[in-house]
Each structure stands twice: as C-alpha cells, then as structure tokens.
Amino acid sequence: MADQKQNSQGNQGSQEDSQDPSFSLQRTYIKDLSLEMPNAPQIFLEQEGPTVEVSINVGGQRLADTVYEATVTATVTTRIGDKVLYLVEATQAGIFEAANIPAEQLDPLIGIVCPTMLYPYLRANVADAITRTSLPPLHLAEVNFQGLYEQRIAQLSQEQQGGQEDSGLILPPGMTRQ
Template sequence: MAENETNAAPEAAAQDQGPQFAIQRIYLKDASLEMPNAPEIFLAPEAPHVDIQLEVAQSALSQPDLYEVVVRATVTATTKINNEDRTVFLVECKQAGIFLMKGFEEEHKTMVLGITCPTTIYPYLRSNVCDLLTRAGMPPVYLGEINFEAYFAQRMQEQQAAEQAHTAQ
C-alpha cells in the first residue's frame, strides 16, 4: 500500500511542473540513392562538385501533444565527363522524430519545434547520409554543423517578408 502512495506523488508532481518535453522516437523516414551515370563516374578525372540542401518540417500528430519533426537532406554531386555535367549521385534522406510537448506557450513551442528538435535529429541524419554513400562505394560526404537557431530565425524573417508582401498586394 505504501508503495502505491509513493508512486502516485511523483506523477502528481510531474503534472504540476509546467512544460514537458520528451523524445518519443527518432527514425529514418526515407532514404534514396541514385547513381545514374555509374560506372562512368568512377573514371572521371575531375573531383565532383557537391551541393547540399536542407529542409525542416513539423506537424502535429493525431494524438494530443505529439509532434513529428522531419529534417530532410538532398545531396547532389556532379562532375564533368567529356565536357558534359553528369550526376555522380543524388541522395535524399529524411530523418524524423516524434516529440511530446505539453504545457508550452505557442511561441515557445514553435521555437522548440524549429530549433531543439532539428538539433536533436540532425546527427542521425548526418550519420545516415555518410553511411549510405560509403556503402554504395562512394567517398563519404560529411554534412557540416548547422546552427538551427540561425536557420529558424532566417525562416521566420522569410515568412514575415512573404506575409508583408502578400498584405501589400
């Protein structure tokens, strides 16, 4: 009986603590690799040019207080073969996480979803992109560190500018 009473107290205290944040799951949502010009690309004398694009998206899930955040990387490498640009490889990888968020004000929740969650997911994405390429016989591409706070601020500025342009019309 005493065991039940002591277990109930921490649960009640947790409900009164204010905002709660927890990682429910981190997973690889999608991964694809294309090497349309193999095997010619392996004979190219020129080092490839690598382009990396990142996107962050989030959505509320059907269960209350659960959100999915997805960080997507598109990595494209091109090289010249016989003076023509050729794709060496194209990798698209989506790393996702499910996060529990309770008791947050809307502004703070937006910041956590746009900064904290992608920062948590990104190391897994980096590892999966590198692993996918090396397993395909390509040299690894290391995705650099990302300041998701600056990325979030830039996206907010772009969104505000778009809203102002829309209002001005």
C-alpha cells in the same frame, strides 16, 4: 483531519506537476532514404573532382494532443562536370512529446530544438549510405537551425508585409503589375 489535509495537498501537488512543461524525444527513425547513381559505372572513369550541393529542409506536424513529428531532410547532389555522380535524399524523423509548452514557444521548439537533436542521426545515415557506394563518405557540415528558423520567419514576415501593401493578387514569377 490532518490526513485529509495531506491528501488534498498531495493531490494538489500532482495536479501542479501535471501542468509543468515537459519535452522529450520518444523515437527517431529514417522516414525516407534514397540513393541514386545514374551514371555508374562510367562516372568512375572520370578524373575530375566532384562538386557537392547540399539542401536542408525542416518540417513538423502534430500527431496527437501533445505528440509531434519533426523531420530534417537533406538532399546531396554530387556532380562531376554536368553528370551526377550520386544523389542522396534522406529524411530523419523523430517523435517528440511536448506537454504544457506555451504556444509561442512551440514553433521554435519544433523548428529549432527538434531538428538540432535529429541532425546527428541524419548526418550518420547520409555518410553510411554514401559509404555503401564504395565512395568516400561525405560528412555534412554542422547546421545552425536557429539561423535557418530566423530566416524562415523573416521571409514569412516579408511576404505578409508585401501582401498587405498591394491588392493581394499573387502574380506568377516574371510578371509585373501595370
């Protein structure tokens, strides 16, 4: 009888363990990487210093019940005057397992934690790609993914509030209601 009680407790313990939240990074990979130098080699003769524009985007999708893909994309455009020195676009992706995570915590997990984990890989891959052009590497600055996430949520909230106040018609840019 004691054995039966212990077995039932052992089974109950493993059932409780399977309900515990778990999160892990399964794999990272470069999903997309492109490098363009449309004005080479003439651009190398320019004496002016380059200007740099960087754009960062985050994405995510469910692959299976507890498996998610998160992505961080960086687009780096470097110009000398009005000519492009180089354009690098890189998407670093990762596969994450997130089990028994409450629904309200899942979006911040995919939108903040996952990109934070992937970003160092992205930075290294962008620097490596640029180094292969024979130009000095560009090291991307640190990014506050929580701040980006909060901005996105605020923007979505404003768009939803704006949609509730008017007739629901979406006007093209530059158009006004009369």
